[in-house]
Amino acid sequence: MIDTLVEFYYYFLHERHYFECHEIMEDAWKENSVYTKNDIEVGLILLATSQYHLRRGNKKGARTCLKKAYQILKMYSLSEIGLHDSVLYILEENMTSEEYVPLTLPLTNEMKEAIHKQHPDFSVKHAPDARWIHFHRTRDRSDVIEARLKSMRDKHPVDDTPDKRHD
Template sequence: MTYPQEYIEFLVHFHGNRDYFECHEILEEYWKRTDLDHKQSIWVGFIQLAVAQYHYRRGNLKGAFKTLQKSLQIFLLDQAAVSRLGIDHAALTQQLKELLQKIEQHQSYESICLPILSYDLRKKCMQRSRELNMVWGSRSDVSDSALVHRHKERDRTQVIEERNLAIKKRQIKETNSEKKE
């Protein structure tokens, strides 16, 4: 089976340096290119899983719980896609249900490893981890503020520019609609 490189990179960061923000960024770009119109895409499920882990590690239990529920729903809807991606569907859904319970009980964050069944996928991920000097399966360094609070340190210039452009387009559209009336 051939896996998208972005998926491999997602798994490497998820299991290596535990940079869940980077996991989100990598897979979101892939999803936008390949399956944007599908909000229940398997890629969205993995993106939400990374976001849930990010929130959980930061102590945002409400955000973690809500996002993880959405992720689990997608995985439950598309068992075949999860399996095609080399993941043990039954073990994953059980793992996420247990994680939801931990969050609900306000238990401390702990890194998780996804139940990868595919030997080929695991081999590719571990090789890529070595290339990036990451240790596969290592625990998250919760004392690393730059990792834990990464969203606060990112450059939001492009996001702000896109938002302002969308506002201008909407204003022009509204002005044109008013002129027609």
């Protein structure tokens, strides 16, 4: 999980690419043999999602996600994921935020070293890259669309469509 966390924090703090953070952590979460909506990965997914929403002006969505992230993260020993417990105070302070101000997560020294090992250019940046602000509108979703269509076909076989029945 350390490599996943390194990537998550790099994209969260250096790139401010919250959509990618969500994807990274969701993949890690789904790799678990058993998973629930209270897993620590979900807390991090919701944290990234809250920032994505807030930056785009969706204050209600941001607040909802941040509150859920806080509820999940406070159940865990955060040092295990490279965070100081003071992150909970930071999240509490930001729950009523009306405007996007990039969160600076308090990383442990060990996590900072791990990130620098993988990404020597790592630094905490505050200016968002405009490419990431509305990323959900620009990404290639062909694989997601195909998976949904396949799922629909599996549930309702194409051979059983009304125009192919021979009643």
